[in-house]
Amino acid sequence: MPSKSSVSDFSYLNQLSTIVTSYIRKIKNLSNFYLLPLFFAPQLAFAEFGMNLPEGVTSVSRNIYGLHMTIFWVCVGIAILVFGVMIYSMIFHRKSKGAVAANFHESTSVELAWTLIPLAILIAVAVPATRVLIDLENTDAADMTVKITGYQWKWQYEYIDQGVSFFSNLTEEQKKATSDKASREGMENYLLEVDNHLVLPVGKRIRFLMTSNDVIHSWWVRDLGVKQDANPGFINDAWAKIDVPGIYRGQCAELCGKDHGFMPIVVEAKSEADYQTWLGEQKEKQKALAAASGKVWSKEDLMTQGQKVYSSTCASCHGVTGGGIPGVFPAMTGSPITTGDINAHIDIVLNGKAGTAMQAFGKQLSDSDLAAVITYERNALGNSVGDLVQPSTIKAAR
Incomplete structure (x- = not known):
């Protein structure tokens, strides 16, 4: 005979089981009643709901x-x-x-x-x-190769054997929206839009070579099934053959610094004919950049271009107004670099500064962009040195 305590325990458990069962039945009936309309409007109910x-x-x-x-x-x-x-x-x-547990060993x-x-x-x-x-x-038998280099905090794309290379940054509109809640309300693709898309042809086997200029990044585009680390000093590779034209978005998937969340990826897949048209336009832009390095710029043109380059390249560290981040990134306003010897200013922008977060922009920017941004830094952001830097000066300093 079971003890009184065991009988009372079973009685309690039976009562608890009955109560739980009744509640489950009520919830089930109630959920069926409220979920019934969803079966008549499945697209409305589950349009943005995915589990896979x-x-x-x-x-x-x-x-x-x-x-x-x-x-x-x-x-x-x-x-x-x-x-x-x-x-x-x-x-x-x-x-x-009345079940009796089996007793066996080894x-x-x-x-x-x-x-x-x-x-x-x-x-x-x-x-x-x-x-x-x-x-x-x-990654064998590739039809084309694209080299991808991660920078803090942008991507460089080089079309091997095509003579085309450019950087891809978060757009200025998106950057401004990060500090202005009103401007980002209703914004489409917030923090996922860039100034220069990586344009690729559909139906071609594309090999990606990935590396980094500074810290570890990770190039990830979900719809392409590609996620590969970009390590400084190493080259990793991956491949993709895109079947459907369209725009596919991704992000850096490796924590790479304070602006890690602000270096998205946008891949635009085009038909072969449209891709060739785009490629021709890019080659013309490269020629125009080379020609711009040989001309003499006015101060107005240098300041206008310099402001654009500073906003996209320098402002993330030194601040939009040049105030910097105390204890982290130095201010541009009144800096001994931006107000002192112009050759020292050119050198640090071209070659960076070892042991600091100051990157070498010699490979990232053209002669004209470098001349413009240095001129802008010396004559804006609270500075008024008055001197100009021409692209020919940058070319000679290289």
């Missing part, structure tokens, strides 16, 4: 999605089997039904079963996983 990975627009991303779903259903099957056995055992082999059969069955599952899962990983690493 996207399939993407490349074979790589679709293979990753297929592997994910394979592993998911394997896990579902294991969960159903394990929890099914557990629930069945709790219901039909509980003590109140069963060879059981040990073999719980070793060989998981091993078989792992091998079955490893086959498709290995196939996907090998495909991810195979």
